[in-house]
Amino acid sequence: METTEVVIAGAGPTGLMLAYELRLAGVDVALVDGLPARTGESRAGGIHARTMEILDQRGLLDDLLPLGRIMQAGHFAGLPLDFSDFNTRYPFMLAVLQSVIERELDRRTTELGAVVQWASPVVDFRQDATGVEVEIGGPNPRRIRAAYLVGCDGGRSAVRKLAGIDYVGTDATVTGMLADVELTDPPAQPFFGHRGAVGDFSAVQFEPGWYRLVVQRHDRVLERGTELSFEDFRTSFVEVAGTDFGMHSPRWVSHYGDAARQADRYRVGRVFVAGDAAHIHYPAGGQGQNLGIQDAVNLGWKLAATLRGNASDELLDTYETERHPIAARVLHNTRAQTALGRPGPHTDALRDIMSDLIDMEQVRHRLGLMITALDIRYDIKGEHPLTGRRIPDADLTTAAGATRVHELLRGGRPVLLVLDGNDVPAVPQWHDRFDIVRADSRGAHWAVPGVGEIPTPAAVLLRPDGYVAWASEEPAAAGLPEALTVWVGAPA
Ligand SMILES: Cc1cc2nc3c(=O)[nH]c(=O)nc-3n(C[C@H](O)[C@H](O)[C@H](O)COP(=O)(O)OP(=O)(O)OC[C@H]3O[C@@H](n4cnc5c(N)ncnc54)[C@H](O)[C@@H]3O)c2cc1C
Incomplete structure (x- = not known):
């Protein structure tokens, strides 16, 4: 096997x-x-x-x-x-x-x-x-x-x-139908939408020459397996939009519902x-x-x-x-x-x-x-406003030169980022399991979605997905061993 x-x-x-x-x-x-x-x-x-x-x-x-x-x-x-x-x-x-x-x-x-x-x-x-x-x-x-x-x-x-x-x-209450098509008579703007008596429609230019037409019908629910032909789509679209914009050459025709x-x-x-x-x-x-x-x-x-x-x-x-x-x-x-x-x-x-x-x-x-999804905050223990949120992609300078936070995460390993000359917290029992990066932050504040400006922390423990497991404004490591035990594993 x-x-x-x-x-x-x-x-x-x-x-x-x-x-x-x-x-x-x-x-x-x-x-x-x-x-x-x-x-x-x-x-x-x-x-x-x-x-x-x-x-x-x-x-x-x-x-x-x-x-x-x-x-x-x-x-x-x-x-x-x-x-x-x-x-x-x-x-x-x-x-x-x-x-x-x-x-x-x-x-x-x-x-x-x-x-x-x-x-x-x-x-x-x-x-x-x-x-x-x-x-x-x-x-x-x-x-x-x-x-x-x-x-x-x-x-x-x-x-x-x-x-x-x-x-x-909940079951579906509405049907959306779409077709990726070329148009001989496209709307003037690359994005165009309008509401009508039984639904609404939109036309979005995805690629040069190619449009996605969508029509949402609130007066019918198509069963999941129902085949939708291009001609059915055109008829439904015209009923709502009053025009077919000269649609032709469909690449893809499909429908979906709002079952949640x-x-x-x-x-x-x-x-x-x-x-x-x-x-x-x-x-x-x-x-x-x-x-x-x-x-x-x-x-x-x-x-x-x-x-x-x-x-x-x-x-x-x-x-x-x-x-x-x-x-x-x-x-x-x-x-x-x-x-x-x-x-x-x-x-x-x-x-x-x-x-x-x-x-x-x-x-x-x-x-x-x-x-x-910029406001996601996972339920991670800790007082610091970054805890549980994703670290901003701040500009940094390390001994090797200019970098930014995302570049530290390329390898998919946890990172202990120690900033602006602060001492690296002493946690030797975990050292082989995360990268330690010392860097200067180019700015005294970081802008965090949903939070605003916060002072640049002294040290941050990043999970491999970029979410903050622990952060501190003090050089001391209070709470870091506990965070490492949860997110990196028991001490060696
Ligand atoms: C019209 C439309 C517009 C959308 N627009 C957006 C948008 O703008 N932004 C957005 O974020 N999302 C959008 N979505 C949603 C998005 O398409 C889906 O959420 C996305 O495809 C989910 O990805 P997935 O990999 O989880 O599942 P899928 O893409 O469905 O992939 C599942 C895969 O599993 C395979 N599979 C099925 N059964 C088995 C099996 N038994 N064994 C092995 N393989 C199997 C299938 O063949 C398929 O390749 C849209 C969806 C629709 C229909």
Whole structure:
């Protein structure tokens, strides 16, 4: 029987990102997908600031940025949210197709030695005290034994169902239909949208010459498996928009609903779910792929630390305690956005009021930080305002020259960052398990999303995902051994 350390079911953005994180830590993975090959379906239309930060800290963003289009604003239920004054190196949305992200992640993951095994659906598994035996179906049936199995196998996840995890939530009330097309008579602006009597429509230019047309119908719910032809799409679009903009040459036609469901557990023993396997919701605000990539980056280093014997099993439980509330919040805000999208004069009035409120800086920040996930604060013990938040990508100077925080995280190891000439706290029992970096911060303050300016700390312990496990304004190490025990493992 083939053996490995982690079987990842599903090579969408979540599975690919997890494979990257595990390979970076030297963990063996089998990355299997039920499809015969990548479909190239365009799917999600962009990524937000927190995902860009996460990709940048691994050196995965530089190649993606030129492949997308920078959009200064995102939206909440179609009401524009300007991100341009947010405290991040990436105060914008990057309009880049999911197919492009998958292609790039696939390339970088392959470089690290994780090659997708296509036509390899997970059809069953059994777990015992020491591992999971995963049964692969398809044309080459086989079994793979691993220490862990992670279901990144999408909304209809076989892993989730086989693990007996409930997928709880609400049914669809609205249907979105989309087509990626060329237009002979395009609207004047690259982004154009309008609300009508039974729904709304939008036309977004994704690539030169190519548009995504979307129509949302509140007067019907299409069953999940229903085929939608290009002609059906055109008819539905014209009913709402009054024109077809001369659409032709469809690349992709699809539909989706606003069913909002979440796995009631993210872990059953040695089996985990991540990405759409753990949560689905309406694509309002463009949050789903971001959630999945961030799930993967939260789980990857924890699995690696546990496999290397450094961490307690409870570290793995923090994947669910940290990520479940984040997805629950996204389900909640997408339900609100669906309600704000319903046609009719009552919703029109509500939207007018919301629009006025969004003009207030505090409201725009509150909603924008939620949609971009820049306001995430995990429940990590500690008084310092950075604890549990992601470290800003501050400019630094080390003995080797100019750098910035994200560059310290490229290797996916914990980092103890000691700033501005302060003494390195004495914690020798852990020294081989994290990098120590002494640096000068180029600025007395750091700007933290959702917090504002804070004095530059004396020392910060960073988890491999860039979230702060411990920070102090004093050179003393009070609380550091405790934080290391939780996040890096018991002392040697
Ligand atoms: C129209 C639309 C627009 C969207 N726009 C955005 C957006 O702008 N921003 C955003 O962040 N999100 C957006 N989303 C959501 C985003 O597309 C999903 O959240 C994302 O694809 C989830 O990635 P994933 O890797 O978790 O799952 P998936 O992409 O679904 O990948 C799952 C993989 O698992 C494989 N698989 C299935 N069953 C098995 C099995 N038994 N064994 C092995 N492999 C299996 C599948 O073949 C697939 O390759 C949008 C979605 C839609 C429909």
